[in-house]
Amino acid sequence: MNSETSGKESKALAEHFFRLEYAKIVAVITPYFGLSKIDLAEDIVQDTLLEAIHTWEYKGIPDNPAAWLYTVAKNKALNSLKRIEIEKKYIESTTYPLLTSETTFSEEQIADDQLRMMFACCNPAISQDAQISLILKTLCGLSIGEIANAFVTSNETINKRLVRARKVLKDIQAPFEIPNDQVLEERLIAVHKTVFLLFNEGYSTSKGDQLINYELCLEAIRLTELISNHPKFASHSSPHALLALMLLNASRFKARMADDGAIIRMVDQDRSLWDQRLIGLGLQHLGKIPDHNEVSIYHILATISAYHCTSKNYESTNWEGILKMYDVLISIDNSSLVRLNRAIALAKVEGAKAGIKELLNIEKTIPPAYHLFHTTLAELYMETEQFDIAIIWFQEALKLKVSNKEKQLITNRIEVCSQGLK
Secondary structure, three states: OOOOOOOHHHHHHHHHHHHHHHHHHHHHHHHHHHHHHHHHHHHHHHHHHHHHHHHHHOOOOOOOOHHHHHHHHHOOOOHHHHHOOOHHHHHHHHHHOOOOOOOOHHHHHHHHHHHHHHHOOOOOOOOOHHHHHHHHHHHOOHHHHHHHHHHHHOHHHHHHHHHHHHHHHHHOOOOOOOOOOHHHHHHHHHHHHHHHHHHHHHHOOOOOOOOOHEEEEEEEHHHHHHHHHHHHHHOOOHHHHHHHHHHHHHHHHHEOOOOOOOOOOOOHHOOHOOHHHHHHHHHHHHHOOOOOOOOOHHHHHHHHHHHHHHHOOOOOHHHHHHHHHHHHHHOOOOOOOHHHHHHHHHHHHHHHHHHHHHHHHHHHHHHOOOHHHHHHHHHHHHHHHOOHHHHHHHHHHHHHOOOOOHHHHHHHHHHHHHHHHH
16 A cells, blocks of 8 residues: 555545446446346445545555455455355356456456447347436446436436336346347447447536546547457447547547636637647548448548548638538438537538528527527627627527536627627
8 A cells, every 4th residue: 555645635536546447347247246236236336436435545545546446346246246145046047257256357358348238238128218328327437417417307317217227137137248240230329329428428527617527538438449449340430430539529628628717619729739649540540431331420520520620720621521511410310409510510601691590490499408509699690790689699598507617608708799899
């Protein structure tokens, strides 16, 4: 153990490693109990965190915190197996090696078990929303509140989904495996959607006033890398497309916030802060997609992000190319939110008035709580120097649920409009 640390420091470090290792530990513990006892595996991992907080506070932080968590979780799992007296049944009914005090978890096993967990939870016997909720909770370690925010629903709804999903997995005795080719594509779609939701939750986090939760974004990228690097998915381009999208978006993290935490719009961002290494990696994965492959939403969004990331400045952005991409995307996903983003590109190509007209045409289809519709419309009115109308739309946005950082940005834009009226 290292020297003693304060309780606050030990708790913070324990929670940090817990967030990083949660999914891995749950994945390697679950097969020893079976998918029907996912909740037991989660309880063991939660108990491990509590023990880490208590032990590290008084004995100091171990030299290898991650290994400490795995060892403690393994020992708790062993105690549970003995306590509930399922060891004999387990030995007779599974091909998985017996869990013993000598068991070690290799990086390969950890990676494979996480993939098995992802696909097992995406069983078609449960709804896709329930599949995604289960993976976000069990494999990615999101809280009920974070999942509820991703689905724009209540905590109670998500909790009910999780309870139902776990019951179904128990009733059907869902296998802990990567599915065969016949059902692989269907499960892969659900897995992709889950990981993308995880990244988006980190990219615009619902937790407090923090704009970006880096650990959630990195976890989403890591899970997608697990898929893209696995031989089973060598012929699939969608993992590369999703990974390209996340890497390209992540490259702009440092430029999205000022030193005081304020949000910086893309037009005002310092592009020298964009991470060229991540941009390069994103473009590499985008280049691994054969032309003959079926185009997915992730291919299109990654291409749009690539247009932004490869532009020397905001003014030289290839808006014509972006507009064409949104035209293709609408043929796949004709949702109001996609049309909103297309309207922005349209305004850049044909002028702000064209964008305003398009937004007003889709106003009734936009979810009432989606404040970005109001702020986007306000920005376009600002471009036409109709500052009084812009203020009205910004004020409408403030009436909706927005974070303090977003509220600050909107308030600043109202002040700019007020200056324009003078």
